[in-house]
Amino acid sequence: MRIVTTTPTGNVGSRVVRLLAQAGVRPVVLTRDPARLPADLSGLVEPVAVDQTDRSGVVRATVGADRVFWVNPPAPPGGDPLAGHAACAAAVAAAVRENGIGGVVFQSSGGAELRHGAGEIDGLGATEEALDATGAPVVHLRCGYFMTNLLPAAEEIADGVLSTPWALDHPLPWVAPRDIGEVAVARLLGPLGPGRSVQAVHGPEDLTFDRVARILGEVLGRAVTARHVPGPAFRAALGALGMNAAEVDAVAGMSAGLGAGFRPEQVRDAVSTTPTTLRSWAVEHLRR
Template identity: 35%
Template sequence: MIVITAPTSTIGRQLVDDLLDRGAPLRLVTRDASRLAPEMRDRVEVVEGSHGDAAVIDRACTGADAVFWLAPDDGGAPSAETVYVDFTRPACEAFVRHGVRRVVAITALGRGTTLADGAGLVTSSLAMCDLIAASGVAFRAVACPSFMHNLLRHVGAINEQGAFFMTIDPDLKAPVVATRDIAATAACLLLDDTWAGSGQVACLGPEDLSPTGMARIISEVLGREIHYRQIPGPALKARMTGFGMSDSMAQGMVDMFEAKNRGLDNAEPRTAESTTPTTFRQWCEEVLKPATTN
């Protein structure tokens, strides 16, 4: 039995589909079972509730062989430590109590570098992984740079202003990855019962791109000029708090992007194993372009 947390998230939905296609028995932990597609609910077990709740995750881990762990977004939380580390503590106890054999979690790049110190959300995400590894369970962290999917948040600006906005330096080339490839990597790890110990598997996409390079590809795919505009960290923080994010979480976002500008995502060496297949152009054609025309 494989337990999937956050099954309605962008990565979680794709992971569930992938594992069901391979015939894997699944138990999904979700706050709201009605958000699961009816055809999916008929093929899985469901544990309703938050996977940060000790009683919920305890039920979910009973008889489980493997767990996919994804800390949910919580912009209103008092701190990133709360979102990643405190949220995960009950699960670590459940992993040990029920003899879960393998855990796969999604995290950020930066392991083993000083760039990850004081890097906001990244620092806390890596601390979450340390907590899971310390439980003694066999563990793999799927470490990722920025997601291509994040650009979907900019669809309105792309359509209305012909631009997208981030805090990343315009000409800084860095890896960017498709969530479908993250899900595929996680699926392979969850189905493979031969690995042990703790470690990291990086997903770096097939190429490094700067925001300027991304704008060029988006322009070519959409058939109209799209520009990149860099915004300063304080402006990003003000925007996030204006949307209801706590001051601490907004600062965590700013600190993360400042670390990325210092080369956080470039510290991981690219290898054949860490190079995932979906190109940014392919993602733009298959995902971004339809989103901008709906």
């Protein structure tokens, strides 16, 4: 099969690329900057320089593709995240239609089923709809809360505080991006079936931020306390970082829309549960 992948240097995409190479597939990798690809992948992938918001460029880059692993990349700083998602959705949908691509595995998110009211996740919901409208086989991977979201707060966590806009007692499915990559490759190499389907990727268990703080404290050998940041204060903090209004709405809207009362549409079961625990992830990535 000719498989096209996106975001090959991202947390999930990098795992997808390596697993495909190990499976004997020479994936086509779409990237803004091929020079950023790891040197050891030279000869094992076919890099194509393209911006995923460039409709004509994406169509050209996916000619002959049997399957596509699609991730909407982050919008450039200072842009409009939802506009970026819309441009990506239009590009991939056009590619599927014009090139007759036989299947897409799309990295979506829990909450995309809401379609509206979940900040940046609304852009993933719109992309799901654009792919569904093509009529091609598509699997939407509705992923949980990424463990890697803790990395920007590593210094604060090391000092004993985990700040979050989420209610401290609200459970979320926490997942390691590595596991998402493995699920994506299993779907890319296996049968997709007709039409659309949705598969959740929930990690091993649902965790509240209070529980996350306790796990991190046990891993780091020091007390870590979860601290709730109310919505207005969180939005002010994002603005102080230089985010524009659209960016603040996109980020703050996720915790507001997926807060109290929200439960993922897909239940936890043997298919949606993946193995990497927060404890093992934190030992690898946060313990110094």
